[in-house]
Amino acid sequence: MVFVLGPAALLLVLIACTSGPNQHPTGDANPPGITPGQVVTQQGQAAVNLYLLTFVIATIVFVLVEGLLLLIALRFRRRKTDVELPTQTHGNNNLEFLWTIVPAITVTVLFVAALITLTTETEARSPNPGLTVEVTGFQWQWTFAYPEYQNTAGKAISFTGSGSDGPTLVVPINEPIRFRVTGQDVIHSFYVPQFFYKKDAIPGRTNEFDLTIKDPGTYGGQCAEFCGLNHSQMYFTVNAVTRTEFDSWAANAQSQANATPPPAPSGAAKIQLKAVSVQAGFDPSTLTAPADSPLAIELVNSDTTAPHNVGIRKGNPDGTDWVGTPFANAGQTALYQAPALKAGTYEFFCQIHPIMKGTLTVGS
Amino acid sequence: MATTTLPQVRPYQRSWSSWLYTWLTTTDHKRIGAMYIATSFGFFLIGGVFALVIRSELAVPGLQFVGESLYNQLFSLHAITMIFLFVMPMTTGVANFIVPLQIGAADMAFPRINALGYWLIPPGGLLIMMSFAFGGAPVGWTMYAPLSAKEASTGVDLLLMGLVLLGTSSILGSINFLTTIFKLRAPGMTLLRMPMFVWATLVTSVLLLFSLPVLTAGLIMLFIDRNYGGGFFDPALGGNPVLWQHVFWFFGHPEVYVLILPAFGIVSEIVPVFSRKPLFGYRAFVLATASIGALGFTVWAHHMFTTGAVFLPFFSFFTFLIAVPTGIKFFNWLATMWGGQVRFDTPMLFAVGFIALFLIGGLDGAFLAVVPFDFMVQDTYWVVSHIHYVLVAGAVFGIFAALYYWFPKMTGRVLDERLGKLNFWLLFIGTNVAFFPQHLLGLDGMIRRIADYSPNAGWTELNFLSSIGAFMIATSMLPFLWNVFITLRRPPDAPSDPWDAYTLEWATTSPPPVYNFDALPPVRSERPLFDLKHGAVDAHAAALPAGADQSHGEFRIDPPEEFLGQPLEGHEDAEGHPRGIAPEVSAHAPDSEKAPPTDEPK
Numbered sequence: 030m031v032f033v034l035g036p037a038a039l040l041l042v043l044i045a046c047t048s049g050p051n052q053h054p055t056g057d058a059n060p061p062g063i064t065p066g067q068v069v070t071q072q073g074q075a076a077v078n079l080y081l082l083t084f085v086i087a088t089i090v091f092v093l094v095e096g097l098l099l100l101i102a103l104r105f106r107r108r109k110t111d112v113e114l115p116t117q118t119h120g121n122n123n124l125e126f127l128w129t130i131v132p133a134i135t136v137t138v139l140f141v142a143a144l145i146t147l148t149t150e151t152e153a154r155s156p157n158p159g160l161t162v163e164v165t166g167f168q169w170q171w172t173f174a175y176p177e178y179q180n181t182a183g184k185a186i187s188f189t190g191s192g193s194d195g196p197t198l199v200v201p202i203n204e205p206i207r208f209r210v211t212g213q214d215v216i217h218s219f220y221v222p223q224f225f226y227k228k229d230a231i232p233g234r235t236n237e238f239d240l241t242i243k244d245p246g247t248y249g250g251q252c253a254e255f256c257g258l259n260h261s262q263m264y265f266t267v268n269a270v271t272r273t274e275f276d277s278w279a280a281n282a283q284s285q286a287n288a289t290p291p292p293a294p295s296g297a298a299k300i301q302l303k304a305v306s307v308q309a310g311f312d313p314s315t316l317t318a319p320a321d322s323p324l325a326i327e328l329v330n331s332d333t334t335a336p337h338n339v340g341i342r343k344g345n346p347d348g349t350d351w352v353g354t355p356f357a358n359a360g361q362t363a364l365y366q367a368p369a370l371k372a373g374t375y376e377f378f379c380q381i382h383p384i385m386k387g388t389l390t391v392g393s
Numbered sequence: 394m395a396t397t398t399l400p401q402v403r404p405y406q407r408s409w410s411s412w413l414y415t416w417l418t419t420t421d422h423k424r425i426g427a428m429y430i431a432t433s434f435g436f437f438l439i440g441g442v443f444a445l446v447i448r449s450e451l452a453v454p455g456l457q458f459v460g461e462s463l464y465n466q467l468f469s470l471h472a473i474t475m476i477f478l479f480v481m482p483m484t485t486g487v488a489n490f491i492v493p494l495q496i497g498a499a500d501m502a503f504p505r506i507n508a509l510g511y512w513l514i515p516p517g518g519l520l521i522m523m524s525f526a527f528g529g530a531p532v533g534w535t536m537y538a539p540l541s542a543k544e545a546s547t548g549v550d551l552l553l554m555g556l557v558l559l560g561t562s563s564i565l566g567s568i569n570f571l572t573t574i575f576k577l578r579a580p581g582m583t584l585l586r587m588p589m590f591v592w593a594t595l596v597t598s599v600l601l602l603f604s605l606p607v608l609t610a611g612l613i614m615l616f617i618d619r620n621y622g623g624g625f626f627d628p629a630l631g632g633n634p635v636l637w638q639h640v641f642w643f644f645g646h647p648e649v650y651v652l653i654l655p656a657f658g659i660v661s662e663i664v665p666v667f668s669r670k671p672l673f674g675y676r677a678f679v680l681a682t683a684s685i686g687a688l689g690f691t692v693w694a695h696h697m698f699t700t701g702a703v704f705l706p707f708f709s710f711f712t713f714l715i716a717v718p719t720g721i722k723f724f725n726w727l728a729t730m731w732g733g734q735v736r737f738d739t740p741m742l743f744a745v746g747f748i749a750l751f752l753i754g755g756l757d758g759a760f761l762a763v764v765p766f767d768f769m770v771q772d773t774y775w776v777v778s779h780i781h782y783v784l785v786a787g788a789v790f791g792i793f794a795a796l797y798y799w800f801p802k803m804t805g806r807v808l809d810e811r812l813g814k815l816n817f818w819l820l821f822i823g824t825n826v827a828f829f830p831q832h833l834l835g836l837d838g839m840i841r842r843i844a845d846y847s848p849n850a851g852w853t854e855l856n857f858l859s860s861i862g863a864f865m866i867a868t869s870m871l872p873f874l875w876n877v878f879i880t881l882r883r884p885p886d887a888p889s890d891p892w893d894a895y896t897l898e899w900a901t902t903s904p905p906p907v908y909n910f911d912a913l914p915p916v917r918s919e920r921p922l923f924d925l926k927h928g929a930v931d932a933h934a935a936a937l938p939a940g941a942d943q944s945h946g947e948f949r950i951d952p953p954e955e956f957l958g959q960p961l962e963g964h965e966d967a968e969g970h971p972r973g974i975a976p977e978v979s980a981h982a983p984d985s986e987k988a989p990p991t992d993e994p995k
Contacts, residue, residue, distance in 0.1 A: 060851040061830075061837035065769070076765035083763055087756040094752050097727050098745065107669070107734035114927065115733050120674040124728065125721070129677075132720040136713035136759070143763045144706055151765040152705070215540040216634055218699060218772060222838025225769045229700045231635060232539060233628025236701035249847075253699075253772040253840045255533050257540055258461055261843030307622045335622075336629050340545070349462065359629065382622070383545040 065225065069248065069269070071241040073225025075150040079143055086135060151226075155239050159204030159272075163187075166210075166217030166230035166252060167355040169259040173198045178279050180286035186279075195265035198250075201275040205239045214336070214356050220253035221267055227253050242269045299325045304337035304357070307382045314387035316377065324367040330357040335381065339365060341389060342376040352380050420504035421907055422493050425511050427803060429486025430796075432514055433479050439522075440474035441867055443467045448827075448863035451856050454848040464844035465531030466548075470521070472534030473552065476652065477559050478518050480788045484655035485510075485566050487795045488594045490803060492570065494898035494905060495588045497579025497913045502572035506565050513562035520555030524548030533842060535645070538626030538637035542618040550619060553612045560609045567598035567605075574598075579897065581916035585679065588896045588919065589672060592679055593658025596686040600647040600654075603690070608644035611637065635702045642693035650689040652784060653751075654682065656791020657722060660744045663798055664726050666894045667741035668733030674725045675919055681718035681725075688715045698764055699771045705764050712762035719755055723748065739813030740892070743794035746821050747787065754782030757832070772842075775835025781828040785866070793820070793873075798892065800877075805885025805903045812876040819869030827862025830855035895920035 059066045063084075065077050163174040163185070173196055174187035190196035200206050210219050212230035220227035223246075228236045230252075252263035270278065298319050303312040318324055330337050336356040344351030346368060353365035370391045379385040419425060447467055450458050459467065493501055501507045524530040528546030541549060574595050578587070587595075615637070617623035624630025626637045665672045672678060691711040694703040726748055735741070757779035761767050770776060793816070801807045835841075839852050846852055890899040900922055901910050914925045 059837075061833035061839075061855055063833065063836070066837055072765070073769070076763075076769060079763050080760070080766050080769075083760050083766070087759065091752065091756060094723060094727070095749060097731075098749055101727065101730045101735060102737070102745070105668070105730060105733050105735045107736045111669075111734040115669055117671055118673060118728075118732065119671050120677070121728070125674050125677050125725070128724040129717060129721055133714075133717050136716050136762075139759070139763065140710050140713045143709060143765060146765050147705060147709075151768065215543060216537055220772070220838075220840065222769075227699055227768055227771060231700060231702075233632075233634065234702065238701075251840060255465075255537070255540070255772075255842040257544070258465065258531070260465070261461060261845050335627075378545065380545050381543040384620075 067223050067244075068225045069242055069244040069246065070224045070226065071243060072150045072239075073223075074243075075146045076225050079146050082142060083139060086139065151238075153239065154237070155205035155207070158207035158239055159201060160275075161207040161209065162198065162200065164198075164208055164210045164219050164230065165213055166219065166256070166263070167213035168215065168257055168352075169252070169263040170354070171196050171219075171252075171263070171265045173265075175279070175282075178283055180283060182287075184286070186282050186286045190265070191263075193262065193264060195250075195263070197266045197268050199268045199270060199275060199278050200242060201272045202242045202245050202269050204272070205241045208236075208238050208240065210236045210238075214354075215256050216254050217252045217256050217263065218254035219250070221248050221250035223248045224250075224267075229254055245269050245271060298322050299327065301327050301329070302339065303329045303331055304379065304385065306332045307335055307385060310385045311377070311379075311387045316387065316389045318370065318389060318391050320372040320391045321369050323369050326353065326365040326367055328353070328357050328363045328365065330359060330361055330363070332359050335359060337379045337381065337385065338363065339367075340378050340380050341367060341370070342378065344368065344370060344375060356381070420500070420508050422489050422501045422504065422507060423803070423905065423907075425507050426486045426488075426490030428511055429482050429489055429514070430803075432511075432518075433482035433486060436474050436478035436518060437483070438870070440471055440479055441870070443471035443474065444863060445867055447471060448860040450844055451846075452860035453853055453857060454846055456845055459844070461844045462529070462531065465842070466525060466529035468842055469530055469533050470524070473521060473530075473556075474518075475784070476534065476648070477556060478514070478521070480652045480784065480792070481559070481563060482514050483792050484597070484652070484788075485563070487659075487792070487799065488570065488590070488597075488655065489566075491795075491799060491898055492591055492594050493573060493577070494802070494901070494909060495591050495896050496574065496577060496582055497897045497910060497916070498573060498577035499909050501569050502576055503569050506569055510562045510565040510569065513558050513565075517555045517558035517562065520551045520558065524551040524555075527551055535641060536615065536637075537641075538615060538618065538634050539628075541615060541637075542626055550616065553616050553619075557609055557612050560605045560612070563601050564605050564609075567601040570594055570598040571602070579913050579916055581921075585676065586916055586919045586921075588658075589661035589675075589678055589682070590655070590658035592682050593654045593661075596682050597651050597654045600651050600686050600689060604644040604647040604651075607640060608648075611640035611644070614640070635697070635700055638697050638700065639694070642696045643690075645696065646693040647686075647689040649783070650685055652788045653791075654685065656747065656751075656788050656794075657682065659791045659795040659798070660726065660747050661722075662896065663740050663744040663794055664729050666892055667736045667738065667744070668730045669736075669893075670729055670733040671895075671920060671923075672725070673728035673731075674721075677721055678725055681721045684718045685715060688718070695762065695767075698767045709762050709764050713759065716755065716759055723752065723755075738797075738892070739808065739810055739817060740794050740798035742814065742817045743790050743797060746817060747790040747794065750782060750786030750790065750821070750824060753829075754779055754787055757782060769838075770835050772840055773835035774831040774839045774841055777841050778828050778831035778835060781824075781831070785824050785828065790820075793817075799898075800880075801887035801891045801903050802898055803904060804881060805887045806880045806883055807887050807891050808880050809876050812872040816869050816872045816876065819865055819872070823862050823865030823869055825862070827859050827866060830859045830862075834859075890922065893926075895923045897921055900925070 065080065068074055068077050161176055163176055165172040165174070170189055170191040172187055172189040174185045176185045178186050180186060188196040188198070208219070208228070210228050210230045211234065212232040214232060216232070217230040218227050219230055224240055226238070226240060228238055230236070246269055248267045248269065250265045250267055252260060256263065300316055300318060302316065305312050326339055328337065328339050336358045338353045338356045340350055340352035342350050344367060351367055353363070353367065355363065357363035372391050375389040375391060377387050377389045416424060416428065446459060447464070450456070450464055489501070489507065493499070525548065527548045530546065530548040530552040532541040532544055532549055574587070574591060614623065614625045618625050618627060624632040626632045626634050628634060661672055661678060688711060692708055692715065694708045695712045697703050698705060698708070737745070757775070761770070761776070761779065797808055797813055834852055834855050837850070837852065839846060839850070846856070885903070887903040889902055891903070892899070897913065897916070900914055914921050917924055
């Protein structure tokens with residue numbers, strides 16, 4: 030009774046004290062089962078077939094071993110009448126050869142099947158992919174860029190976003206899409222369960238792969254490699270559409286990219302800061318800012334080697350450290366939006382190099 | 394005969410300070426082993442509390458108990474605690490107690506280094522736990538760079554230094570075990586007569602000796618990256634983040650076998666004893682253990698398939714290949730039980746539970762070797778399920794089997810069977826309820842290391858089920874702790890050999906005297922105590938249709954006489970003397986098992 034009522038009561042309590050659940054649908058709506066849910070890529074479907082093959086073999090091994098265990102437990106249990114020793118068998122050459130060679134053949138067959146799928150589907154590259162997408166992961170957002178679609182200034186159209194939906198990646202169906210995945214700060218992983226595929230987004234490295242999406246639809250994706258504080262909220266959405274719909278979407282996106290970029294948010298106090306080097310720290314090392322006003326921090330990274338950013342200890346309203354993203358690479362400039370601060374003295378720092386720090390005095 | 398009055402022995406003063414002093418300064422391998430076991434069990438409970446908080450948070454969608462910041466610290470420290478502070482010191486502790494006894498030695502080869510090895514564990518554990526007070530170490534147990542290099546928290550530095558201490562302890566321990574096993578074996582105990590647990594400890598020590606220095610070097614490189622502007626793993630400074638993964642997993646995969654091989658050894662000790670048969674295919678077992686150890690160094694990059702930076706077919710093939718020696722072990726265990734007289738006491742229940750459930754973990758591993766499928770489930774709950782079937786159903790079941798099996802030898806008291814069986818069934822059911830649903834979650838795309846998931850994904854029910862299983866596992870510890878408590882309050886009454894066992898540790902009293910053995914039985918096979926009880930030749934002749942070559946139906950290629958300067962097997966050397974046995978020693982076999990030596994002064 031307690032095993033039924035206990036968890037039921039617990040569930041009610043848990044749901045009662047839940048705060049703002051995340052609504053992003055990663056994965057399909059079907060309940061999980063022993064077979065994969067919806068799989069929409071050609072490469073993924075090949076991998077599903079491999080899964081089913083492995084599943085059959087594993088089930089046979091499972092039933093064999095557990096069945097033998099049950100049989101032994103029933104048949105060879107020691108009885109009161111067992112006084113004499115049982116036959117002291119030390120081994121059997123034929124049997125041992127059998128259960129060395131049969132597993133060896135089985136795994137070799139499985140390996141060859143996996144290798145064929147790997148080379149002909151998963152790792153295969155199309156000579157002329159229909160679209161190239163550049164995926165960049167950084168804490169805790171994604172940027173999707175389309176190098177074949179540029180604005181009049183020659184800049185590829187791109188979409189960056191964070192939050193519970195993240196940016197949307199629009200792609201055409203029924204043609205191979207070339208993904209080029211990289212990371213900016215730490216390692217992330219581009220993962221869409223319905224693609225049955227993931228690849229790591231590693232700083233300093235670009236991973237390429239081709240996927241062909243078969244079914245139109247909206248598919249939730251999420252970073253799969255632990256990447257720090259908000260890893261569990263690093264979402265994105267894939268919108269797979271027909272080629273016609275994609276072309277009109279792309280034309281529209283290009284014309285929007287030609288419009289002037291939105292001005293920086295008004296009402297924000299602006300602070301300019303220079304990151305010189307790990308040893309020399311920030312210039313200046315003391316800053317002042319007005320209280321209760323959002324801050325715009327422009328960080329000029331004049332360091333020749335390392336990326337830097339700015340964080341403010343206990344700078345968030347809930348008392349946690351505020352950290353500016355993304356990092357400014359060597360020679361680049363980044364603009365951050367920090368939350369409004371109460372009057373007082375704060376420490377600002379670089380997240381990668383905590384020895385780089387300074388004092389921020391917030392006055393009234 | 395005239396009687397001589399011995400001077401009255403002054404009763405030993407049992408004060409707390411002298412008791413404490415004895416334990417703090419001991420170099421007795423049995424006491425050090427007991428301290429390892431007690432310390433690591435304490436860390437097991439701490440790591441278990443972390444797990445309960447994690448499973449409570451994941452029971453339903455939304456954030457209820459801990460925020461993401463604390464959650465990330467908890468899952469990192471849960472794994473670190475369980476691997477480095479529970480399973481490793483626990484198996485080291487059991488081996489510390491048992492290996493010298495099983496090979497008939499008086500102590501480890503280097504008793505003081507042994508004590509040093511233990512005393513590095515508490516400060517290492519303390520440093521790691523202190524990370525919570527210094528910003529935490531939210532980097533995962535894998536500590537992937539550049540995240541771990543950029544995480545601006547002193548807690549990560551504490552974690553790195555704590556791990557360096559624990560690694561040093563393990564390196565000292567493995568050198569000590571290797572020397573002990575190679576140099577201190579009883580007369581007659583050739584390599585191919587060593588108990589399987591000793592073989593497992595030997596291979597484990599070799600794995601640690603080759604892999605831990607790599608991790609220690611990596612940890613220090615990471616420390617330099619973090620604190621002195623090094624650029625080993627930072628691409629902006631010309632480093633390579635994937636390098637860390639190579640360094641880590643070159644340690645990390647042999648580490649998996651470091652965690653599981655002792656459990657294989659424990660199960661291989663218990664299954665024959667409780668089946669009243671010898672281990673089926675002893676030589677195949679030795680070869681399988683050694684080849685698992687060797688193959689363990691060829692598969693590290695199967696943790697890195699999705700990095701796109703490794704040669705997939707090589708690592709896939711060798712990962713598949715590990716299934717072969719593991720399969721040999723499974724079928725040999727089954728064949729050991731087959732035709733036996735199997736007694737299901739608590740140690741045997743845990744051993745059989747190990748075989749039944751570790752199988753699932755092993756089969757999961759074969760799925761993960763299928764690279765296109767790995768691309769789907771890497772970093773999902775499938776992998777979480779796999780590692781817990783391997784480490785809970787594997788290592789933890791093996792450890793509990795060992796604790797129940799050797800508790801009489803360690804304390805002189807047999808644990809209560811009814812509480813033991815309650816412990817087993819709660820743990821067995823709880824493990825499956827907690828970890829089987831995670832396969833399905835992973836296959837549906839639920840990634841690991843997240844504090845929250847969407848209520849729209851259909852994952853709520855299985856997560857809730859998994860959390861119930863976690864609490865069942867926690868509940869299963871209560872009968873165990875109560876069992877140990879009430880058993881230790883009883884006076885010691887265990888006989889030398891409560892399980893009718895085969896190996897040398899049961900030839901001395903329970904618990905053994907400080908010097909371990911008054912006399913050793915002759916060692917003529919891998920079951921010296923069985924030979925003592927039943928007669929080496931007679932019992933075999935009666936029970937066996939032995940061939941003319943005395944091979945008992947087992948295929949034998951004559952091995953070389955020596956290996957690394959150690960006699961492998963064979964009773965006589967070229968001059969006809971018993972190999973490895975000084976004649977004056979072999980004559981001193983005890984008269985009868987029924988009159989065991991006692992540690993009372995005579």
